[in-house]
Amino acid sequence: MDFGRGTRADAAGADDGLLHDEGLIRRAKALACTAPLHDLDANKGLVEWADARVYQMAEIGLHTIDQVAIAMDFDTGASRRHVLSRVQRFVARQAPERSDEEHARVARWVLDSLINLGDVERAFRRPYGAVDATGVYRVLVFPFKLIVERRDSAGVLYLHASHEALNVLVGALDTDVESAQEAAEVKLANLIRRGRLTDAKQVAEQARVRTIQYGELIHAQLEATRRNIQAVDWREKFPELLSEALAHVQERVRAERAIARNMAEARDEAVNPVRKRQAAELVDIVEDCIRRHIRLQQRLLEARGVFRAEQDRQQFSVQPHRSTFDLFGQLLRPALDLPVSDAVGAVDCFFSRSAGPAVPDLPYLATLVPALLRPAPEPPRFAGRVEEPEVERLEETTRFTAAQWEIAEQLLHLPGEVRSLSSLLEEAALIDADLPALVALLGLHAYCPDAGAAQRRGQDQVRVAVRADSALDSVGFAGDDLWLTTARVQQPLPDVSDRAGQAQDTEAGT
Structure with a gap:
């Protein structure tokens, strides 16, 4: 029995150690600080303006943090232009065959990613777990920054490496x-x-x-x-x-x-x-x-x-009577996590209190009465001189004449025969210099003919083009050659009921 009680006491002591494992939380936070560097390599395939697979983005990120840390001082930080110039040279070492413009763009992309420009608060957030005093495991969020943009007393913007960034740089975790x-x-x-x-x-x-x-x-x-x-x-x-x-x-x-x-x-x-x-x-x-x-x-x-x-x-400054309100952190972010039915009350209360009462506009009697009693102005008898409009004659913009269309239709009218587009272009070039362009246009239009539309319009023929196995290189046109012919469109037969009705109409007429 004593042995059993000792075992339970040891187990309880072990559980107490797990409840207050601060080292595990520190290591989880330290590991989270390296996640943005790994995300650089994971997201480089999403870059649309360059093939970024040749770049080692995590190394470029570490080099960027290194340059910011070395250049910053106690009261000031690193110049953005100086850091990008140093990082661009490091990027050029990884891909010397690429252009300087791409190297500079990669350096800016890495720096903006470490600043986290996509977030309003410019902070990274990583989840980590912790056991509270009641023994319940909860998932919390650890916000941190790597490179921060600040302004000095003169208003100049500079870069500053955070404490977490320095830990990532030198490996001094905790x-x-x-x-x-x-x-x-x-x-x-x-x-x-x-x-x-x-x-x-x-x-x-x-x-x-x-x-x-x-x-x-x-x-x-x-x-x-x-x-x-x-x-x-x-x-x-x-x-x-x-x-x-x-x-x-x-x-x-x-x-x-x-x-x-x-x-x-x-x-x-x-x-x-x-x-x-x-x-x-x-x-x-x-x-x-x-x-x-x-x-x-x-x-x-x-x-x-x-x-x-x-x-x-x-000590001698006036203390504010009311604390400032963080609209984004205290209202918008919590409201987005709530259902609509729960968030409506808080949002409605905020806007009703912050907007204030609407004051209607009241007219001034001393100016309203003279304005109402003022006689209307007399309209002029004539509207003024009417200017003669300048009319410009529109020029004819049709490229091909009616005669050229007729000749092209005759060349492409091929019932019972098949000809190649290259031979038709050469024949059209002998007739007119502009005619091959029209023949090529009509030939391409016949590549996918709408036989159903021709049937509905009552046409008995349709031009058809199929791909040939030879290449086209004729009269300045290149590509795949086409076989052209004219196919006959068969009209649909009338329905049986329609034929019976037509026969009855014929008998009645007789």
């Missing part, structure tokens, strides 16, 4: 940024000492992106402070984060300067041109990390000043 960067720089120093400069360059590029990601965390907290100072914990959590960030930046700058100095010496002493180029690229990347850390340090030192300024501004 990792601590500071510890990951320290580990990356220790790994970088070890690779440099061992002379593996190619691997060291990859680690240095990842460390640079992690620096950008670390700055994004600070920037997001400062932006939230500017919107609402109560949304950020400035009592304990964020001041500790600022202190840790300042200490981290100072240590990273010292370590990176030592790495850059050693790599500069290795670059100057290298004899192999490949090794010298790799060392020079490494020096540039590490120096860029140093510049970013110095700018980040400046923003960290200014963060407490931002807090004090926003505290004074928001």
Whole structure:
């Protein structure tokens, strides 16, 4: 009995672990961030203006995120023109035989897909599952963005890589940024000492992106402070984060300067041109990390000043008495998910309250009475001078004359014989230079004759054309040759009742 109770307790503990598996939810969200990159390759067959199957769209998407992340700064982002220019060169490497216009269009298509221009909120949405406190499994929606369009203080539009995009770029799914960067720089120093400069360059590029990601965390907290100072914990959590960030930046700058100095010496002493180029690229990347850390340090030192300024501004500003209403997110989207009978009440209530009462127009008595008593104006006796219209004679637009139509009909009247279209064209060319075009037109019209219509009209003959096994190349006409003939149309026999009625009429007449 004790063994059974222990087993049920273990099972209950296991179930509790499943109920609160936050790691599973984080991994599901991290996996969802890669879905737009896979959709690029899945949807490239739908591109109508080019054969996009030769392009690796997911790689182009990663390269686009890379260019945006490298070009953006703490307060500003990447220029759209600069990013498209860099991505276009990468696209041209995949298909050098294609035109530059197609390369530029592919780069724009990938960038617009990562921005998600087709959505009003410019956000991707992926479902994921979670078990709530009652033990019920529910499917939720995870909204995220990869590349965001923003405007700076001067109103200039720029591109910004989101936190999820940086995770997709460096593969740092659910990792601590500071510890990951320290580990990356220790790994970088070890690779440099061992002379593996190619691997060291990859680690240095990842460390640079992690620096950008670390700055994004600070920037997001400062932006939230500017919107609402109560949304950020400035009592304990964020001041500790600022202190840790300042200490981290100072240590990273010292370590990176030592790495850059050693790599500069290795670059100057290298004899192999490949090794010298790799060392020079490494020096540039590490120096860029140093510049970013110095700018980040400046923003960290200014963060407490931002807090004090926003505290004074928001404390003495007039608080709004009513919150703003999101028409799209709070009314339209929920109403579209409801049945019509349930959505009518909410929509009718909104429009009746938002439209307001209609005020009728009231006439002003001081202007209405003179207007009614004013005598009508006297119409003029004559309407004025009537201008003589200019009449232009229409020119005859008929291409073929009646004589040409008659000759063509005679050539194509073939009862009891079959002739090819090529021979008829050659014969028509000897008669008149414009006649072959009319003969060819009538011959094509006879390819699918309407025998039923000819029978109803009472015609006894119809022109018929069938395809020949030879090619047509005569008098400037090319294609498949035709066999032409004139077939006799047999009129339908009268019905038996009709014949009996005709016989009775004949007898009566007799």
